[in-house]
Amino acid sequence: MKREIPILLVGITGFAMLIQYFIPTGWSEFIFTYSQDWVIVIGILAMPLGIWSLVKANVSKLKVPGERFYSAVLLAGFLIMVLTCLKRENLEMGSLHMDMFTYVLVPIQATIFSLLAFFIASAAYRAFRARSVLATILLLTAFIVMLRFLPLGPISTLNLKAVSWILSVPNMAVNRAIMMGIGLGATATAIKIILGIERTYMGHD
Amino acid sequence: MTTYELIGNGIAAFLTLCIFSFLYKDNPFYKFAERLVAGVATGYFTMLLFWTNFQDKVWQPIFLNGEYHYIIPAILGIIMWTRFSKKYSWISRYSIAFYIGIGSGVSITVYLYTYLFKQLQATIATPLTFDVAGLNIFLVVIAVVSALVYFFFSMPHKGLFGAVSRFGIYIIMIGFGAGFGLTVMGRIALLVNRIIFLKGWLLELFGG
């Protein structure tokens, strides 16, 4: 019963949603609307799972000497954000809560990802070598695409046309092929889930 | 910029430099900023979820508007919390089954339509003409077929099949090269944004 009923539930709901698409009646739309609405409510109540896990893990790390300070910083940041948002109005600009968002969260998140610029330069230098025919093709294409930023006069005009062609012909064709494969794979997985063949989402007993 | 904004941006500048210090090596300033953002981000999302999601879609409908049918998904959402219990975690499978089933059912038709039918249609239904546009369409058809052949691993890549597959990987490398070229632009943009911010703050600080 611990596995059989959930599998049956997946099959019934999945099949219902599949055939609903082909039945344009009032009750069909009713089922569709309420199923989406209910999933959103489930999601809202399930989201705090991750938040609770993070807080619990860091509270337990307060006992570990090397991690104590950093866990305290994390929990302090969390508590400050909670305590500065005790009214809905604090979600609007001008509140301390949104100032923490603007002056702490935004710059740190933006800067963490800006480090990638350095890493990509390092990767380009160390790994981007014409070791084989395939690597040479990749390198030359990347070269042509990167050259479009350089103001090289008439060469730039030719280069922009080349980049436009690369993006709309070979690049487009490759992504089309990949997307077709993904579409088939995702559809097959969804069918396997509905039929109960794929059960990894249930975890283990 | 007001004094408050100058101080706020000063804090932002300090935290920005803490993260940049990682480029030399991992250090306490970087770790401090990294953990701080994790805490602040979690706190921000918690309150966003509470005030705009829980309040609007759970509390208000059930307790203020009398829409009692929301009690069913609310219970399904709450039983997701049984995942923390080794003894009762199997109960959460009912909630998971509900939304996995719905998600899988709705996705079949739209995945096929978006990823397969429309793309096939665009590949084969475009008329061939005897000009540059027509040549490009022909090249697209050849390239799509070659790339698909490359990803088909149920047959050995030998003979004609192998030759088409080889052509396919060359086309795939062109696609990946284009992706890399665009990636460089994207990554540089992230860095430039921080440099522009630091420049702006320094100019305001020193009255430039």
Added chain:
Amino acid sequence: MTFLEKLMQIDRRWIYLAIGLAVIIPTIWPFDVPVTVSPEVRKIYDFVDEMEAGEYLFVCIDYDPSSMAELNPMAIAIINQAFQKDLKLLFVTLSQFGPGLVEQITSGLAEDHNKVRGEDYIFLGYRPYPAIVIMAMGVDFRVPFPVDYYGTPLDEQPIMDGIKNFDDVKGVIEITSGSTADFWLIYGNGRYGFPLAIGITGVMSANFYQYLSSGQLFGIIPGVKGAAEYEKLVGYPGEGMAQMAYQVIAHTVIILFIIMSNVAYFATRKKRQQMGGGT
């Protein structure tokens, strides 16, 4: 070890320093870079430009601070154009940190254009599970969003009079850094067929040109260069255009790195082969 061999194994921190210095140059010696508008960007501009005052445009801001460098400029340019044309704007975000960014952008721009929330624009808010939210909005915006981000019921706001779902908006522009573009294509355009365009990071933009060709998207704004092109069209130069000078210098440096690395590689390849070190 010869100079070229040392060059191939240079400490990565020298490369970081070179890139750091490269992006500082335009802050000291700024210069303008000519921007050529690409057709896929122009299509979005023309779409918005051909809309009439009072028509509705749906804008989805689905990115985090980690991508705002590329996406904020295009979002600001689109909203500036829309407000200039007195269009009615509906905003939503399906990204966790999107609400803060939407608040920042809309509060500033609305003030600049004397636009009133609830009459000229509305911010619906954030909900989890993008795919489900998009499908629910296709039935009725009030299903996932009975009230807006600020707690005001949608039915109490003049902007929502007669507006039920995507059939009542002219088109959707989705500005995103990641997977929500796929969700809008699959569950939005795929299910409901409304006109959809995306503004997306450079990293992801190459993966969406096939949808332009098939007509599932009517335009793409690819990364910060696309943002600069859009700013040029709208006539509101912002960070997108400001970034171009930095992009020129940084790309020049990276191209030189690649050339240098390959010259050193080929110059030392024979010696490595003689020593049995492979290619």
